Amino acid sequence: MPKPSFHPTRALPYGRQHITEADVAAVTAALQSDYLTQGPTVGEFEKQFAAYVGAQYAVAVSNGTAALHLCALALDVQPGQRVITTPLTFAASANCVRYCGGEVHFADIDPATGLIDLGQVRKLLEAHPKGYFAGLIPVDFAGLAVNLEEARALANEFGLWIIEDSCHAPGGFFIDSQGQEQRCGNGNFADLAIFSFHPVKHIATGEGGMITTNDEQLFHRLLRLRTHGITRDPADQIHESEGGWYMEMQELGYNYRLPDLNCALGLSQLARADEGLARRRQLADRYDAAFAEAPGLTILAPGRPGHAYHLYVIQVADRKGLYDFLKTRQIFAQVHYIPVHRMPYYEGLGWRAGDFPLAEKYYTQCLSIPLFPTLTDEEQDYVVACITEFLTENNQ
Ligand SMILES: *Cc1c(COP(=O)(O)O)cnc(C)c1O
Numbered sequence: 001m002p003k004p005s006f007h008p009t010r011a012l013p014y015g016r017q018h019i020t021e022a023d024v025a026a027v028t029a030a031l032q033s034d035y036l037t038q039g040p041t042v043g044e045f046e047k048q049f050a051a052y053v054g055a056q057y058a059v060a061v062s063n064g065t066a067a068l069h070l071c072a073l074a075l076d077v078q079p080g081q082r083v084i085t086t087p088l089t090f091a092a093s094a095n096c097v098r099y100c101g102g103e104v105h106f107a108d109i110d111p112a113t114g115l116i117d118l119g120q121v122r123k124l125l126e127a128h129p130k131g132y133f134a135g136l137i138p139v140d141f142a143g144l145a146v147n148l149e150e151a152r153a154l155a156n157e158f159g160l161w162i163i164e165d166s167c168h169a170p171g172g173f174f175i176d177s178q179g180q181e182q183r184c185g186n187g188n189f190a191d192l193a194i195f196s197f198h199p200v201k202h203i204a205t206g207e208g209g210m211i212t213t214n215d216e217q218l219f220h221r222l223l224r225l226r227t228h229g230i231t232r233d234p235a236d237q238i239h240e241s242e243g244g245w246y247m248e249m250q251e252l253g254y255n256y257r258l259p260d261l262n263c264a265l266g267l268s269q270l271a272r273a274d275e276g277l278a279r280r281r282q283l284a285d286r287y288d289a290a291f292a293e294a295p296g297l298t299i300l301a302p303g304r305p306g307h308a309y310h311l312y313v314i315q316v317a318d319r320k321g322l323y324d325f326l327k328t329r330q331i332f333a334q335v336h337y338i339p340v341h342r343m344p345y346y347e348g349l350g351w352r353a354g355d356f357p358l359a360e361k362y363y364t365q366c367l368s369i370p371l372f373p374t375l376t377d378e379e380q381d382y383v384v385a386c387i388t389e390f391l392t393e394n395n396q
Contacts, residue, residue: 006382008330008378008379008382011331012330013332013372014200014369014371015201015310015368018204018276018373019204022268027265027268030263035260036260037257038257041260041263041267042258045264045267046060048267049195049212049270052170052171053185053195053212054183054187057187057216058210058211059212059213059219060258060263061209061211061226061258062257063197063198063207064092064167064195064196065096066256067194067195067196067209068092068095068137069099069100072097072099072102073100073225074218074221074225075135075191077096077102077134079100079101081101081102082133083103083104083105084124084137085104085138085139085340086139086359087340087356088109088359089141091343093340104340105124105133106340106341106355106356106359107120107121107356108356109358109359109362114141114144116138116146117358125154125157134161135160135161136154136155138165139167140165140184142309142311143172145174146174147176148188148189151189161192163190163191163194164184164192166194167195167201168201168308169308169310170185170203170273171277172184172307173306174306186212186214187215188214191215192213192222194209194210194211195210195212196208197210202280203270203273204265204269205263205265205269206262208258208262208266220236225253225254226253227255227256228249228253229250229251230247230253231247231248232247275373279373280310283371284309284371286377287371290381294387294388295391296316296391296394297314297315297391299313311368312368312369313367318394319335319364321394322367326369326383326386326387326390331383332370333367334367336366336368341355342363369383
């Protein structure tokens with residue numbers, strides 16, 4: 001393999017935001033409007049985002065972690081309650097249970113997809129009396145949708161709620177048993193779904209997040225919890241109104257609101273979401289083709305329909321070697337994820353190396369390589385050439 005003749009003029013991270021003139025104009029307009037915090041842009045962003053994922057309701061919040069926390073509160077997670085999630089995720093998916101004093105349990109992954117293995121979830125559920133577990137938090141890892149129809153059947157059988165962590169998958173879908181596309185976050189199977197608008201995700205608002213649901217009661221509860229537990233709606237109040245100023249704090253809530261400024265950026269980004277998603281899929285297809293025959297390299301879940309490609313993950317034996325080599329070429333790959341149960345905090349709660357061997361093995365080999373809508377074909381070819389060079393030199 002000849003050394004690449006093209007050299008990119010910028011460093012290539014595994015993901016990056018895309019800010020256009022239209023985005024800048026949208027934020028400027030919001031800055032010059034009457035509202036900086038809770039104006040009409042918040043509701044418009046919520047409405048359009050709900051339509052995008054196919055859900056009835058959406059609640060904009062400060063970030064994806066706040067979204068998870070509010071979901072756990074709205075579902076009344078209590079101290080000691082047990083909730084199952086995947087070890088292969090960002091820590092926040094599990095932490096939201098801990099915020100409410102709940103106990104986090106894990107089920108190992110399916111190594112072919114990186115998703116929580118619902119067969120393992122069933123085993124765990126069957127090993128305990130009904131009622132032992134309260135909920136399930138599946139994660140649409142890397143952008144690949146969990147089959148929530150199957151998860152719902154399991155949840156119904158064992159009396160669980162479901163929070164879908166869809167931070168990686170706006171626009172992603174799975175195909176249900178009727179052959180229908182089921183979009184991530186559409187609320188047809190999960191009680192609640194959450195998204196993040198951190199710049200590395202599909203849609204950037206700076207910090208930001210969203211909860212989607214089809215459950216009207218949960219929707220109203222989330223609105224109240226997002227703003228200190230306060231309601232201004234006379235129809236929902238416990239005491240008689242005492243005048244125009246009257247409001248009630250009915251439960252302990254938080255300030256987890258997303259400002260107008262951020263929502264203006266989100267709206268502008270959302271208008272290009274399909275474009276960005278199409279480019280991600282196109283780049284993933286190009287990687288799939290380039291690596292199809294690469295010796296010593298495995299592609300995670302190649303060519304799956306509905307994949308939203310937040311991450312493009314490859315697996316190699318000498319992961320650290322490849323990571324370090326790419327760095328010398330200005331390619332900043334990343335590892336997703338160190339399994340949550342291996343974090344010292346979770347080890348302090350009793351989890352150990354060896355508890356989830358498939359997630360642990362996956363971790364030793366995985367690498368997320370550059371994938372973002374503004375990555376050019378030439379830059380991508382350079383990434384492929386560098387990886388191929390490393391593999392060739394290390395297989396001899
Ligand atoms: C990014 C992310 C979160 C947290 O979102 P923030 O907006 O950064 O708080 C939660 N879960 C997953 C899977 C994520 O990728």
